[in-house]
Structure formats: C-alpha cells, structure tokens
Amino acid sequence: MTEKNLPISMAASAIALRGVRLFLSAGRAAAGRAAAGRVDPPKRKTKLPGNKIHQDALEILLRATRFNKQELEALHCMYKKLVLAAQSAAPSTGISQPNKLDGIEQNTFRDVMHNTFDLVTEEVIVDRVWVTWERGNGGEGSIKFDAWVRGLSVMLRGSDDERISHCFAVYDLNNDGFITRDEMFILLKNSLLKQPGDEDPDEGVRDLVELVLKKLDIDKDGKISMEDYREAVQQEPLLLEAFGQCLPSKRHAATFLKTLSNK
Template sequence: MSAMNRKLIQNLAETISKQVKRGNKTEAECLIRMFNRLLEEHIVPGRAVNGLDRGLFRYILHNTFGMTDDMMMDGVFRAFDKDNDGLITVKEWIEGLSIFLRGTLDEKIKYCFSVYDLNGDGYISREEMFHMLKKSLIRQPTEEDPDEGTKDLVELTLKKMDHDHDSRLSYADFEMAVKEENLLLEAFGHCLPDAKNILMFEQQAFQDPLQR
C-alpha cells in the first residue's frame, strides 16, 4: 500500500469516526481496509465500483455473521443502505457495523424495526409478520392447512406487541414491546450477529497485524 493510500485512509477514517457514534479512528481504518479488500477480491477487474452490492453483502452476512435467511439478509442490506442506491458505501458499512458490533438497545430496536418493515411504510403489517414467521415453524406433513400455525403465531404476536390495537406494529409498539421484554428484539428473524460471530469478526478486523 502506498503512502498516499495510507494517508487517504487515515483522513477518511478520521472523518467517519467523528460522524459515527461508536468506535475510534484506528478501528475505522481497519474497517476501511477490510472494505477495500472485499471490493478488490470480488469485483471484476476494470469495473469501477465504490460500494458493496447486494450479492457481495449477502455473501459477507452469510460467511462472516452466519446469516442464512434470504428475507432477513435483504432486510439487513436495506437497513445498511441508507441512501437506497443499491450499494453499501464505506460510510454505510462502518455505520451499520457500529450497530452490529456495539449498538445500544435503542439503536438495535431502530435497526431491527427497519429490517422487519419489509415495504418501508413505517409499520410491520400482518402480512409482513406472516411472511417472516412462516419460516420459523416446522410444518407437519399431516397438517390440512400448513399456514394455520403461522396465522395463530401472528395473532399471538399482535396480542403481545400491538399496544394501540390497530392490527399492525408501529415503531412505538415495537419499541415498547422490546423494552418490556428484550427477547422480542429479534421476534421476526435473526438479523443481528450473535456474540461468537461478533468476537470472530473483531479478531479478524481489529487484531490482524497485517491491517495495522
């Protein structure tokens, strides 16, 4: 890596670390280097790209953070891609990872809600709950209506979380329910890394002497 590249990375890390609540300049530098390396390894030579596309980002979620559900991975991509341009920029990468790795409960509630709000209308509807919860139940081949169990689960969830009784979850509903019972944070699917994957990622990103 040339001195100029190092200087550019240091300057970018300083700028981003001032804007992102969590982390520091050294960690931001490590994440920028990781971001650049991912682009170099997976982008077609000669093709100018300044961000991680959906396919590459899903590959990272699967291989680094152990995520397997397509719907959840698409939701995580939307949550990271703040400007909705179909690419995760280096700033969006660091901002998203700051919540993944060290987010407060409030930050994680906002993040999970944005993942579960599949159509981005500000609510988690019955239909959205049904689609997300459908995969969580093991179906029995003898069931006459295999969707009946999912429908029951949706109704139970609404009873537990729908505080204003309008048959859908607003952000206020979701926030109140999670603060009453933290286990409801990932009620509709696995969209945050577990402690083991966080530790492995941090060891890879922040403790690799080749990146310092």
C-alpha cells in the same frame, strides 16, 4: 380453561415464540451452514489502492461510530478487499473496459452476513438488512465505505435504541412505519419449514401472528408501530428478533471485533 386462568407473562411468551421459531427453522439453518462454507481467498495477491482513510473522513467516522482509529483502518482494508474480490469475480463489461463496481454489492454483502456474522437466517431478512443500509444511486447501488462502517457500528456496538430501530426497519417490509399482519405472516412463514403431512401450514403461521401481535401491539390498533415495538422490547428483550435474526450473536460480534484489533 379461560385466558384469565392461564396468565402468560411477557418473558414466557417471548421464550416460547423464539423456541418455536428456532425449532421449526432448524432444518433450514443446518442446510444453510452446510452450504455456506467459507469464501475462498483470492488466488493472486492484488495491491490494494488507497488503504489509508482521508483524515477528514476519519475524524467524522470516529465521532459518528463506535470504532477507534485502528478498527476503522482495519475495516477500510477489509472493505477494499471485498470490493476488489467482487470486481475480479464479476463478468467483464467489455474488451479492456474495467468493471464499474465501486462498493460492496449485494452478493458480497450476503456472503459477509452469512459467513462472517453467521446470519444463517431467511433470505428475506438478509435482503431486508441490505435494503436498510444506505447506498448510492437512490438506494439502488452498492454500499460505500461510510455506510459500511456506520451499519456495522449499529450491528456490533449499537445502543439498545439503535438496535431496536435497525430490527424494526428490517421487519417493516414496505417502509410505511408499521409492521402489519401481512408483513408478520410473510416473515414468520419464511422462517417455518413445512412438515410432511401438513394440510394447511398457513393456519399455524396465522396463529403465531396473532400471538405475536398480542404481545407487541401495545396500543391494540391491529399493527405494530415503532413505539409499540420499542416498549415491548424494553419490557422483554427477547422480543427484539421476534421475526427473524438480523443481528449477529454476541460471540460472532466479539470474534469479529477481535480480528479488527489484531490487524
């Protein structure tokens, strides 16, 4: 039968794509949940320095994010705890020399994404989420409080356009403004589990790449631009996380936001 005789709607294709990814990544997700566990609480209480946000910084974040004052103060307290926990766990830098961690470092960030927001997804995705958040030292350092709050605001309460921009930035592996066939291949291959007896698992990934490209490449130039991606997702929201989960589920987002209100 020809393609003309078998029309595939955008919604049906998106559902099929997501179904294939979820089915093939089920083993990895289950293993990740079993291994993740919860972060053990600190064995001893540590007095948190400077739990109050400076008034000027507070006013800026109230305007720049979708958190209220109570939520920002709760996030600040959480941020301090995460930084201090990472400092306690880090190897000593020398006799009587304090550890120089002054923000959320990558391992702590990864733990929060996995254990708090249940982003049991491919490591390449979690690492890309880390890369897209603003950090000190030219992007090499840890995440400071301002960037921590702004990033969470997009993930938890971002507008449709903010969430689209976030996901696109995660998937654009070389930051050139396009998602290419090669990048799609890397992202999708990392989400698939090789099955026993598979002689050429890459062939199936290449087929999936072509299917996704057909749905997302609106201008048919062989790669996905931000404009292509935005238009495709606006037509079919299920395509937002076509290459891997990089946003928390509504349930986990709501649970986390509830804890901020209860602080």
